[in-house]
Amino acid sequence: MPVRDTGSPRADAENDFIRARRHQVLSALAGWIRHDTHDVVQTLSFDEAVDALGRRGETYRGTQVIPLDAIIGSVDRARDFDRRFRPTSSKSRQRWERLARASRTGETIPPIDVYQLGDYYFVRDGHHRVSVARALNLDVIEANVTEVLTMLSPVEFSRREQLERKHWRRIFLERVPLSRARRAHIEVSDPVHYGWLAEMVEAWGARLMHAEETYLDRPTVASRWYEEDFTPVLEMVEDAGVRGEDETEADAYMRVSGERYRLIREHEWNRDIMAQVTRRKRRPRRKQDDPTRL
Structure with a gap:
């Protein structure tokens, strides 16, 4: 005007x-x-x-x-x-x-x-x-x-809903300090799930330290989790064709990990376990379906 x-x-x-x-x-x-x-x-x-x-x-x-x-x-x-x-x-x-x-x-x-x-x-x-x-x-x-x-790249944060996502992602990366290249693969649909995923990684790290009878710092746990659990699980998810169209890689990892434990109360992965998980009809995750309760 x-x-x-x-x-x-x-x-x-x-x-x-x-x-x-x-x-x-x-x-x-x-x-x-x-x-x-x-x-x-x-x-x-x-x-x-x-x-x-x-x-x-x-x-x-x-x-x-x-x-x-x-x-x-x-x-x-x-x-x-x-x-x-x-x-x-x-x-x-x-x-x-x-x-x-x-x-x-x-x-x-x-x-x-x-x-x-x-x-x-x-x-x-x-x-x-x-x-x-x-x-x-x-x-x-x-x-x-x-x-x-x-700490996080200052892009796409001009709305408060974007800030909420940035907030939870920052907390996740403080608890799971991945390299810049690897953190690009960790995106979840619901910002709150960053907290759940951090708990899953920390629980995985605790089991690893118990098995190896040694202390590992956060960067080491984050790196080994990405190499030894996150990447292999995603490869099996892709091979089985069970990743949903609306799922990110991290969404799929959390879902199948939660299904695995609910089905067989087991933390290990192999092709037979993945077959059992994929035979179960996929259903949307509800708010109360917290995959950290493992």
Whole structure:
């Protein structure tokens, strides 16, 4: 929508704020009608994102010009602005309009401060400046950028449901520290199943240490589990043709491992055991079918 310009910066700034608030209210109403979740309408929390991805450190990248559309969240003002940084109340209207007037009259506006996670940015300081810039239909803004380094790759996390998956995956990889190449094969359909799979690996490692009468650290257990259990089981699953169309490799591993133990109370694998498992009609896993109860 074109930005109105009457020639009076004060009046135009007032109109800018009224327009931004009106759009926020209408957007919230439309979201309520559509039953949108919070991750669609609310600014994303930086703390939630970093907690899900796992923080390793940070590096200051200097002052840059960044795209406004790449700013998706806030460090501590998530409830004061919606996903498009429109104000959710009128409590800071005077400050907002003062910045709008300054922008319209060409005054120097200091850079905002942001954290960078991958291709996305979270505002540390300058929420009102971002809000005004969006209301004035600007495409970019100047920012002091600090890049945050994370354990998981900071991609596909702009929604809270994606953050939940990242959170459970990070916890799994802390308990089962696989190499980067191998972790690419570990994906589950339900994020909660990452916890179940971690327990399965730890139980496998405990049996291995008992059998070999030695202590093995987590990286060693993870590597040997992947080589000696996960990969061979998947090969048998593929040979038997029992992997479901909607199953990931990890989904299939968890299902047949659970079926094996329910059928024969055995932790070993061979072709005869796989044949017994595959003769049982495949059924969808229910929430109560926890494969870690082995």
